[in-house]
Amino acid sequence: MHDIDTLADLAQGGVATVSALISSGGIRRRLQDIGLIPGTKVECIQKSPLGDPSAYLIRGAVIALRSEDSSNILILR
Amino acid sequence: MGAASTGFILDKLDFNKVVALVGNPNVGKSTIFNGLTGLNQHTGNWPGKTVTNAQGSCQYKGQNYILVDLPGSYSLMAHSAEEEVTRDFICFKKPDAVVVVCDATCLERNLNLVLQIMEITDNIIVCVNLIDEAEKKGISIDAASLSNMLNVPVVVSSARGKIGLDILKEEIFELKYNRALHKTIYPKYIEDAIESIIPFIDNIEGVSQRWLALKLLEGDKAFIRLIAEQFNIDLEKNMGLANELKGVKNSWDEAGITNEMVNDDIVSSIVKTAEGIGHKAITYQNKAYADKDRKIDKVLTDKWLGFPVMLIMMLIIFWITISGANYPSQLLSNLFSYLEKHLLNLFSFAQAPRFISEMLIFGLYRTVAWVVSVMLPPMAIFFPLFTILEDSGYLPRVAFNLDRVYKKCSACGKQALTMCMGFGCNAVGVTGCRIIDSPRERLIAIITNNFVPCNGRFPALIAIISMFFVGQASAFFGGMLSAIILTSIIFLGVIMTFIVSKLLSITLLKGVPSSFTLELPPYRKPQFIKVIVRSILDRALFVLGRSIAVAAPAGIIIWLMANTSLNGVTILNHCSNFLDPFARLFGMDGVILLAFILGSPANEIVTPIIIMAYMAQGSLAQLGSLSEIKALLVDNGWTWATAINVMIFSLMHWPCSTACITIKKETGSFGWMAVSIIIPTFIGLFICFAFTSVLGIVS
Incomplete structure (x- = not known):
């Protein structure tokens, strides 16, 4: 039932573009501050050994996000 | 003012100039701070906050400087304790210079903070640090073009090798105030609103009116109250301003513009401006510049290893x-x-x-x-x-x-x-x-x-x-x-x-x-x-x-x-x-x-x-x-x-x-x-x- 893809669905090595953020409040600002705005290209570069969190390449920096947060970021492949 | 109310460990006397160091975490800000101050430093806490406050002093060409190492922050908008300390210091303590330390290997994201600080103050110097790391990765930074675009002095440094510290001192010494800095341009409806409320905003020395306008439009009530405490100017009681602001908000409501959209547009404009400037100032000679790091990560964070x-x-x-x-x-x-x-x-x-x-x-x-x-x-x-x-x-x-x-x-x-x-x-x-x-x-x-x-x-x-x-x-x-x-x-x-x-x-x-x-x-x-x-x-x-x-x-x-x-x-x-x-x-x-x-x-x-x-x-x-x-x-x-x-x-x-x-x-x-x-x-x-x-x- 994945009509809409989220960043959490991105497999290791996958590249996508952010289309919208669903999260709200402080974490929304935090995500925008690290450059996650619609149109930003993101690459999933590494899953942690236990499967979560995952590390993403965002505007030249590597940032780890938990699946709870990455599933609130909508993407276009 | 006493030490407790200013947050100063060292005395701010008239003949001392205050220089604030700001930057993202992990950009080598402390190394620059240590390089400038040597052993003349003191650490403590910001009054009432569990945020470390490090201050030091240095002399250059007979001028005495107090350096304040502000806590590492990605932004000034997300309201963590660190970010509030940084924002309030720049805004209320009116440092004579703000040095924004950036990581050359990740400059674009760092520019985000630079642009936000440029909204508040003109007294800014950009220090592109870790340039040696960037060179190793085949990333080159055109400091002159960056300086031209921002209209801000840009110093390139490799804090580890102590390159650039003397130039940084010279720039701090020579810093000229009241320049026309590059301003981030927001979507038209926000720019129009800024223009319409600015004439009503009280003139507060050292605080940019454009920035205050932004804070008002964002609806950052806590900050407006802080302004009232610090300067005894309560913008909420300014009737002309309140009416104008109400007009703007009403028209936005009619157009279906929510507070979240305004906030999003402000952040997005800054991020996109940083992206635009970054594209012109940064060249990646080697697209695969981070391959080595990724290979190490593959081992150190591997599922089995x-x-x-x-x-x-x-x-x-x-x-x-x-x-x-x-x-x-x-x-x-x-x-x-x-x-x-x-x-x-x-x-x-x-x-x-x-x-x-x-x-x-x-x-x-x-x-x-x-x-x-x-x-x-x-x-x-x-x-x-x-x-x-x-x-x-x-x-x-x-x-x-x-x-x-x-x-x-x-x-x-x-x-x-x-x-x-x-x-x-x-x-x-x-x-x-x-x-x-x-x-x-x-x-x-x-x-x-x-x-x-x-x-x-x-x-x-x-x-x-x-x-x-x-x-x-x-x-x-x-x-x-x-x-x-x-x-x-x-x-x-x-x-x-x-x-x-x-x-x-x-x-x-x-x-x-x-x-x-x-x-x-x-x-x-x-x-x-x-x-x-x-x-x-x-x-x-x-x-x-x-x-x-x-x-x-x-x-x-x-x-x-x-x-x-x-x-x-x-x-x-x-x-x-x-x-x-x-x-x-x-x-x-x-x-x-x-x-x-x-x-x-x-x-x-x-x-x-x-x-x-x-x-x-x-x-x-x-x-x-x-x-x-x-x-x-x-x-x-x-x-x-x-x-x-x-x-x-x-x-x-x-x-x-x-x-x-x-x-x-x-x-x-x-x-x-x-x-x-x-x-x-x-x-x-x-x-x-x-x-x-x-x-x-x-x-």
Whole structure:
């Protein structure tokens, strides 16, 4: 039932573009501050050994996000 | 204004100029700060906040500067304690210059902060740091074009190689004010609104009206109230402004523009402006510039290799520490007993009263000698090794690997970092918990930090392991075996951390894991020589000095207790006899428990107290090698089971007094301090009790 893809669905090595953020409040600002705005290209570069969190390449920096947060970021492949 | 109200440790006098250093975390801001100020620096806390405040001073061309190292922040808009301190300082303290330190390997994201600060102040200098790292990766930065686009001085520096610091000083000296800086352009409806409300905004010296307009349009009520407090100008009571603002908000409501959309558009404009400027100023000669880092990550955070590598690294560090410390410890110990003979001769030559000379030599001198010979070598080896690991960028990967487990315990992955700091000193680990944003998760990390054995405890653990469990094994295997046992004890501490974190999350500190972002910075080659000098001077000697300061008076007190009699029994025996029946339940004896109680000011003196107490009771005249100490312990009834109980209790009992005071300071509550004392003590006693009972039944 994945009509809409989220960043959490991105497999290791996958590249996508952010289309919208669903999260709200402080974490929304935090995500925008690290450059996650619609149109930003993101690459999933590494899953942690236990499967979560995952590390993403965002505007030249590597940032780890938990699946709870990455599933609130909508993407276009 | 007094120091408390300005947050200044140093005095801001008229002839001093104030320079603020700002930047993202991990950009080498502290290195620049150290490079500029040298040793002229002081650290403290911002008044009323648990945010570190470092200030220093330097002179250039006869001008005196006060440098303020503001806390690392990604942005000024997300309202963490660090970001508020940074924003308020720039806004209200009107520094003469703001130096924004950026990471050249990740400049675009750093420009985000630069642009936000440019909204507030004109007195800005951009310092593109770590340029050497960027060059290595084939990233080149066109500083001249960056400077032209922003209309701000841009200095390129490699703080590690000290390139650029003199130019930075010159730019600070030459900084011209009131320039027309590059401004971020927002969507038209926001620009129109800014233009319409600006004429109504009171003129506040040093605060940009455009920026105030933005804050009003964002609806940042808390900040507007802060302005009212600071300048006695309440913008909310300005009727003209209120009406105009209401008009704007009404028209936005009609157009279906929500507050969230306004906020999004403001952030997006800044991010896109940074992107645009970045594209012009940054060239990537090598598209695959980060391939090496990715390859290292593939190993260090690999599904199968990640955890074994972590374990092996820990084993290697402990193995090097234990084997390396062995010989110098022995050497120091010999030196101290040689000196002891001469001291005794000296005292008898000076015809000092026997009471005085014995108190000073058997009490004070021996305790200090033990602390130095047992603690200094492992610390002088462990601290540099650990700092190398820290500088290389590996520790955030540990947090990355373990985060899932922390999440299961409803805690934060960054707790792994604060636990690592705890190896050095639990008080430092507790303070380090400031990096955890969620107050609930921060408390969990603070309360459980004591489960990591600090440097005051693990030399004693190493000594007990070598005496009771390694025996006659050869140097290599002995060292390895000790490392394995020590790692298992630490592993037990880690497991307890998880269990207690989970229990706290479903009882006292109920809640679900919060959101977090963890940056995995680029790997950096540590500067070995600098690391060794810095960690020995700053960390090892500092910790050692503190231990000696506690050990010296404690040595005298314990000697007095062992040599003053009431009704024919020494005070020490009175106390240990009193505790003895209770301590036996946990497989220890009264002396051991008394030593832990007396050792509360610093755990490193627990072992010397035990030894001295036994020596006062027995007849051993000379403090010698580990095998002689083992004989002394065995004479006093120690078995391998006693050794295990002492190690368990050393790992899990009340935090030392410094750590307790720090917990009180960081949590602002005696209640949480009490919880942090009760939980590990209870668990330690419980495990020792269970272990002793089971042993009793089996035998």
